Amino acid sequence: MKLQEFQAKRIFGQYKIPVPQGEVAETPEEARDIAKRLGGPVVVKSQVLVGGRGKAGGIKLARTPDEAEQVAARILGMDIKGLTVRKVLIDPAADIKTELYLGMVLDRARRRVVVMASSAGGMDIEEVAATTPEKIITVAVDPCLGLREYQARNIGVNIGLPRELLGKFAQICQGLYNCYMETDASLAEINPLAILGDGALMALDGKIVLDDSALFRHPDLAAMRDEDEETPEEREARLNGLSYVKLDGQIGCMVNGAGLAMATMDIIKLYGGEPANFLDVGGGAKADKVAAALRIILSDPNVKAVMFNIFGGITRGDEVAHGILQALDEVKTDVPMVVRLVGTNAEEGRAILASAKMATAETLAEAAEKAVAAARAEGRAA
Amino acid sequence: MSILVGKDTRLLVQGITGREGSFHTEQMIDYGTNVVAGTSPGKGGGWAVGNVPVFDTVAEAVQATGANTSIIYVPARGAPDAILEAADAGVDLIICITEGIPALDMLRVRAHLDGSKSRLIGPNCPGLITPGEAKVGIMPGYIHTRGKVGLVSRSGTLTYEVVYALTLRGIGQSTAVGIGGDPINGTSFVDVLRMFEQDPETRQVVMIGEIGGTDEEQAAAFIGSQMTKPVTAFIAGQTAPPGKRMGHAGAIISGGKGTAADKISALQAAGVRVARHPGEIAEMVGELL
Numbered sequence: 001m002k003l004q005e006f007q008a009k010r011i012f013g014q015y016k017i018p019v020p021q022g023e024v025a026e027t028p029e030e031a032r033d034i035a036k037r038l039g040g041p042v043v044v045k046s047q048v049l050v051g052g053r054g055k056a057g058g059i060k061l062a063r064t065p066d067e068a069e070q071v072a073a074r075i076l077g078m079d080i081k082g083l084t085v086r087k088v089l090i091d092p093a094a095d096i097k098t099e100l101y102l103g104m105v106l107d108r109a110r111r112r113v114v115v116m117a118s119s120a121g122g123m124d125i126e127e128v129a130a131t132t133p134e135k136i137i138t139v140a141v142d143p144c145l146g147l148r149e150y151q152a153r154n155i156g157v158n159i160g161l162p163r164e165l166l167g168k169f170a171q172i173c174q175g176l177y178n179c180y181m182e183t184d185a186s187l188a189e190i191n192p193l194a195i196l197g198d199g200a201l202m203a204l205d206g207k208i209v210l211d212d213s214a215l216f217r218h219p220d221l222a223a224m225r226d227e228d229e230e231t232p233e234e235r236e237a238r239l240n241g242l243s244y245v246k247l248d249g250q251i252g253c254m255v256n257g258a259g260l261a262m263a264t265m266d267i268i269k270l271y272g273g274e275p276a277n278f279l280d281v282g283g284g285a286k287a288d289k290v291a292a293a294l295r296i297i298l299s300d301p302n303v304k305a306v307m308f309n310i311f312g313g314i315t316r317g318d319e320v321a322h323g324i325l326q327a328l329d330e331v332k333t334d335v336p337m338v339v340r341l342v343g344t345n346a347e348e349g350r351a352i353l354a355s356a357k358m359a360t361a362e363t364l365a366e367a368a369e370k371a372v373a374a375a376r377a378e379g380r381a382a
Numbered sequence: 383m384s385i386l387v388g389k390d391t392r393l394l395v396q397g398i399t400g401r402e403g404s405f406h407t408e409q410m411i412d413y414g415t416n417v418v419a420g421t422s423p424g425k426g427g428g429w430a431v432g433n434v435p436v437f438d439t440v441a442e443a444v445q446a447t448g449a450n451t452s453i454i455y456v457p458a459r460g461a462p463d464a465i466l467e468a469a470d471a472g473v474d475l476i477i478c479i480t481e482g483i484p485a486l487d488m489l490r491v492r493a494h495l496d497g498s499k500s501r502l503i504g505p506n507c508p509g510l511i512t513p514g515e516a517k518v519g520i521m522p523g524y525i526h527t528r529g530k531v532g533l534v535s536r537s538g539t540l541t542y543e544v545v546y547a548l549t550l551r552g553i554g555q556s557t558a559v560g561i562g563g564d565p566i567n568g569t570s571f572v573d574v575l576r577m578f579e580q581d582p583e584t585r586q587v588v589m590i591g592e593i594g595g596t597d598e599e600q601a602a603a604f605i606g607s608q609m610t611k612p613v614t615a616f617i618a619g620q621t622a623p624p625g626k627r628m629g630h631a632g633a634i635i636s637g638g639k640g641t642a643a644d645k646i647s648a649l650q651a652a653g654v655r656v657a658r659h660p661g662e663i664a665e666m667v668g669e670l671l
Contacts, residue, residue: 108566108595108596108597109596109597109600111566126637126638142493143490181486186485211486211631212631213458213482213483213631214484214487243628245623245628247621255539257538257539257540258592258628259590259633260537260538262593262619262621262622263616263660265619265621266619266621267659269620278622278628278629280629311546313508313520313538313539314520342546343546344522363661364543365659365661
């Protein structure tokens with residue numbers, strides 16, 4: 001789960017990382033009031049969970065409260081990469097001398113949290129990594145020892161920080177590390193970490209991505225979820241415990257198991273189709289869950305055919321078949337369906353589905369071929 | 383022979399009185415696995431799934447029964463503790479089925495295990511099976527048949543798919559190991575490939591990877607430099623878009639790394655034959671027999 005910039009910066013503040021004293025506005029009038037309270041020029045920043053907000057025109061400077069109101073009016077409601085801006089953060093404008101990058105991420109290969117820092121801040125760090133990797137300093141942290149002060153100082157020296165800033169920088173590094181560990185983050189990033197005209201360090205932007213698996217022990221963080229950032233389908237999937245990712249193709253897929261779901265998408269493509277989604281119903285899926293999954297798949301108007309691929313282990317074929325029929329009772333549809341059931345109680349499942357006039361298949365390849373053909377026929381008919 | 387589990391396995395089930403734990407214990411016993419004990423704090427002294435003695439702690443269970451392998455069906459909140467408990471009780475092989483353990487918990491657990499003699503398989507895995515000897519996991523036993531092909535996979539049902547296709551072609555398996563779909567796990571592809579290379583019964587190996595991380599690339603380097611047995615591979619997620627997590631916590635293409643294309647070319651460069659879809663794996667393996 002991603003946090004908005006204003007949420008990330010509030011959390012940073014709790015870890016003694018210096019952040020601007022900005023506030024969030026949902027209307028142009030609020031933006032004006034905040035700018036007035038702050039006094040002086042402000043930056044109006046759209047709060048949406050995508051990168052490239054600045055390039056899309058979602059971050060603007062305003063010199064006066066009047067201007068802040070006008071700018072906020074333009075940004076609120078703006079569409080940035082498919083997301084509507086509903087909130088803007090009004091921060092006092094900073095006198096930036098230098099922009100640094102500081103981030104932390106879990107390095108799987110090393111099995112360590114890795115601190116990354118660069119003097120080339122402000123830019124997309126992936127671009128820096130691709131073009132000038134020598135500008136990124138990385139340090140792996142021993143999980144038992146935590147990030148030590150000397151490690152943080154070394155990072156500061158290696159990105160060329162002036163000596164008088166090393167102590168303050170080390171404090172920010174350790175604050176961010178503690179924040180990362182205590183919030184169960186998978187990414188925490190300050191970009192830019194600015195050196196201001198008066199020599200102070202300040203986190204002007206913030207990004208935190210939380211580990212979904214750890215949200216059970218952070219109800220306060222889980223409550224920060226911005227439901228505007230989810231489509232209704234993603235929301236229904238999450239509440240039903242389904243893994244769902246919408247894609248652009250025509251063939252909806254429902255599969256048990258993430259690996260098998262990916263392989264099913266791949267084989268649809270191999271046979272000339274395009275998957276409309278990734279959907280893992282999980283292990284031991286009962287009829288209700290299957291029904292919810294089918295509703296989600298069919299809510300996508302691009303879907304011209306649905307392919308079920310269920311390899312029964314803990315999941316039982318007859319349960320799945322009941323779920324499909326239950327969903328079809330609720331959602332009337334003409335979309336053709338191809339079902340492949342193997343494993344536990346597959347025969348019982350197939351018998352249940354035989355009454356519903358559904359196409360069945362023995363192998364994964366056969367199912368994909370039939371689903372692609374059905375989607376093509378449906379596409380021509382439409 | 384075979385690897386990791388077999389006739390000598392003396393299995394302890396952690397969380398044996400839970401719904402999943404009791405169901406799968408019954409399945410494992412039916413398959414012929416030697417289940418010697420279970421644990422369930424507060425329920426020690428009793429019996430579960432017929433005549434399996436239940437203990438409060440792993441240490442007591444190991445002392446009383448000589449269990450050398452443990453399987454964990456404990457929910458995500460308690461699973462890190464369960465792994466550490468088994469390691470501290472000296473269990474050689476720990477299999478953690480549990481899905482959804484926080485990554486930073488696994489980071490600490492793995493750091494601790496690196497200093498112990500225990501091996502962890504998983505978490506978030508289906509377990510492993512040596513057909514005809516021991517099933518230590520949640521896979522449907524009947525799809526397997528004993529033979530000479532070793533399997534190692536990050537996935538669950540996709541492994542069943544491949545195993546089933548092999549069995550239908552009359553191709554048996556030595557051991558099938560699911561290493562799990564989480565970013566930090568106990569045993570890597572390279573660990574299992576090395577064991578298959580040394581196992582006299584295993585003649586060839588099937589490796590099933592997926593997008594995310596660099597475990598497959600490391601496996602490719604190992605295969606290219608240190609393996610003599612042929613390897614056939616499949617990588618799931620060739621159509622997955624970057625930045626989207628595909629179910630498994632570990633299956634995500636981020637920062638341009640972990641794509642299926644990268645993994646496939648690394649494997650091919652190491653002489654691995656890469657199948658285009660799961661069904662093709664069994665064909666390719668069959669050609670080498």
